Amino acid sequence: MTKHDTTLARAGDTDIRVMRAGEGPTLVLLHGSTGASSWLPFMARLAERYTVIVPEHPGFGGSTPPDWLDNIHDLAYFYLDFFRDQGLEDIHLVGQSLGGWLAAEIAVRNTSRLKSLTLVGAAGLRVPGVEQMDPFLCTDEERIRGFFHDQAMAERTIARLAEVEDEDISLANRFTVARLSWSPRGHDPHLYKWLHRIDVPTLLVWGDHDRMFPLSHGEEYARRIPGSRLAVIGECGHIPTVEKPEEFCRELSAFIDATEV
Template sequence: MGHTESIQELAGTRIRLMRGTRAQSEAKPTLLFLHGAGGASVWLPFMDALAQQFNLLVPEHPGYGDSDTPEWLQRVEDLAYYYLDVLEELDLHRVHLVGHSLGGWTAAALAVKNCSRLASLTLISAAGVHVRGVERIDNFMGNPEQSLRGLVHDQALADQLLAMEVSVEERERQLKNRFTTARLVWHPRSYDPHLPKWLHRIRIPTQLIWGDKDRLFPPRIGEEYERLIPGAKLTLLSDCGHLPPIEQADKTAALVADFANNVTAGEGAA
């Protein structure tokens, strides 16, 4: 199973796009994955698993990694509108939209505005909604090691990730990602107080996947999304932190795929 990477102009901005390359992938339903604040510079096993069943698109957001940083990028709302433009430009239909963390917030904001090109929505450990009294760690105050340790539940995995050699280029990408994330989420810190008012507008099948040990956006935030999006269903992963696509890649990919396939199958039946 492989993937291709290209830098291309999409909806007016030069971005880096990764795609799964399974034969006849064009015939498969499209799954658009919106990454979190850490970026998407690497093709992950989680993506590989999804690429077996879907025409998987993983763009690197404007402002992240090797993508350009346009002047207009100031809020998560801007990213949401950008991806609406992308869906139109690529003329995609019945898309399974999946977003993690910052990408989850973006996906929710997009779906609030317009679901017409979407078949389903999956939010994984999504930012965007605040619940009063729920304590969240501040990863702008910690150093890189402290931040990573706060994200991941299993500290042995954190040790592994911290021990990995990081190239100068990758370090610079991470720095760029951090700068862009700060620009987008600094205040209010990682949420939009107006988003909850309009989540009821998401009228497509929605599932929510959360690590039960997520300290950045604790499961209580997933419950709030569940309460506010009609018919949404929350699944908790046990002993998982904020990075389900990395911490529990197989399980997370299976949940995403099963849900999307059920939706597609349901359409066929109808």
């Protein structure tokens, strides 16, 4: 597995932890509600071809939520500062779930440092009539089962939970997730109005059995973002990066390589 290093990086007056590995085009991955506490196999796979940068959002991983962090818009502006302060350009921005919503909020504001955008099982929209799991009204175990289509994989994740999980960190992560997404639940009612502003190549990756933000959310993003393409991954739940890493990486690489030509 590609070796990664972890450093602290600063934007404004806020330090965040950043995992980094690989060489090649810059790929920034914005994590979802469970944080970015470990270097996952799909990251290592991508680091064989790209410079993979995984920042941990302020308020995650046990860091004290900054006073300025009230909503997803604050976080979007923070990352625009972060990209500038770190001198990142031609970024292939990839966000999953909460991080997908964040990536969309960043992109409607400013795409000047983005080369492409990929949203994976992204939050951010409300699709009328579509039933979603309430991630705040279930146990940790129920939530994990809700993430996966393959329930055997869910059970293995649950079994590992006690050994790998730091309770302080996971509870602090839940705090920040609630701060950003409690109400309106997991979306910004005004985001859809501005998705047409996204003027970089956009890929949407969705599991066909996503119960958190079902496929209709991907279809809605596809309708709203000009020229975007929706790639549906079969037999897959909310987290294609973990449940179907090979398929996910294949889709993403093909997309990124096409934009690099």
